[in-house]
Amino acid sequence: MTGIRTTDLPIIAAALTLYSCSANLCSLTQSVSLSLNGEEPFCRICHEGLSAGDLLSPCECAGTLAMVHRVCLEHWLTASGTSHCELCHFEFALERLPKPFTEWLATPSMQRRTLCGDIICFLFITPLASLSGWLCVQGALDLYYSNGMEAFGLLMLTLALFTIYLFWTVVSLRYHVHLFKSWRETNPRVRLQTPRPAQTPQRQQNLALHFLFKDKGKETVV
Ligand SMILES: [Zn+2]
Ligand SMILES: [Zn+2]
Missing domain, CATH: 1.10.287 (Helix Hairpins)
Structure with a gap:
């Protein structure tokens, strides 16, 4: 990973301020991603942006595959019957609820x-x-x-x-x-539980640093 340049410090400070002020994981990841990439993030499943709903980064995937809509991910997990990310194999915290009559x-x-x-x-x-x-x-x-x-x-x-x-x-x-x-x-209905309660502070910090210092050359490959 390349070193941190002095010109990056204002961006890093702004992002860390956002992190410290916000307990909402979703808004944090969206703000950091927007400020660094200069482009609107999009869902890796439906390819829609924030206009289709809030975006989450619920697993260890990075780059253009980091973001996903909660609804899209829950539909995918329900249809596939799995409980982990197909790309990074991160195990999601899920709640399986019975579907209505x-x-x-x-x-x-x-x-x-x-x-x-x-x-x-x-x-x-x-x-x-x-x-x-x-x-x-x-x-x-x-x-x-x-x-x-x-x-x-x-x-x-x-x-x-x-x-x-x-x-x-x-x-x-x-x-x-x-x-x-x-x-x-x-056919239970899958509900994603984010952030995972036992990992909330550490995971939020990891996500902030993940978006700040991620190496473009190490983006998740499909
Ligand atoms: Zn989507
Ligand atoms: Zn993943």
Whole structure:
């Protein structure tokens, strides 16, 4: 690494002042990066700048690959199922949260189409079963004194009808609840925890020095 020139001292002093005054890691890295490079940093995933959201430097990557949007990184970690940087292998502090039921419903798949089919069947069969049961019970009451066996048969038919209806409803419900739980366990929402609590002061200092004295020739190579 080349030595520090006297002309660099005002820039270094300004950057260190920013570091000491700010506890916000994101704003610190953005300010230092802007002041030294003279160009707006951009996200290494979507290639958008600050207009698309706050930029973080959450790992050890340097140069043009240092910055990333929190949302972009979280989407990438969720999709890839990893918990570390693919380039520098820095292990992120992550929190994995269960996704909501509405997101499961909005995810297109064969399971969701089956659920829609079962809901339509339920909405169709429920009034039909209720009407059939009511008619059978009415018929059984009318035949109770004139034809006891036929009345008994109608009551058994009503009982069988509702048993099948309840069995199908419970089995379908358990099946779809099982699918939802399995999906939620295998598709958690990843939330990045930055800065890592145990490393906050040291990591902020490292990042400030990292942006101040980084050697352009040692930028992370893809
Ligand atoms: Zn981005
Ligand atoms: Zn990295």
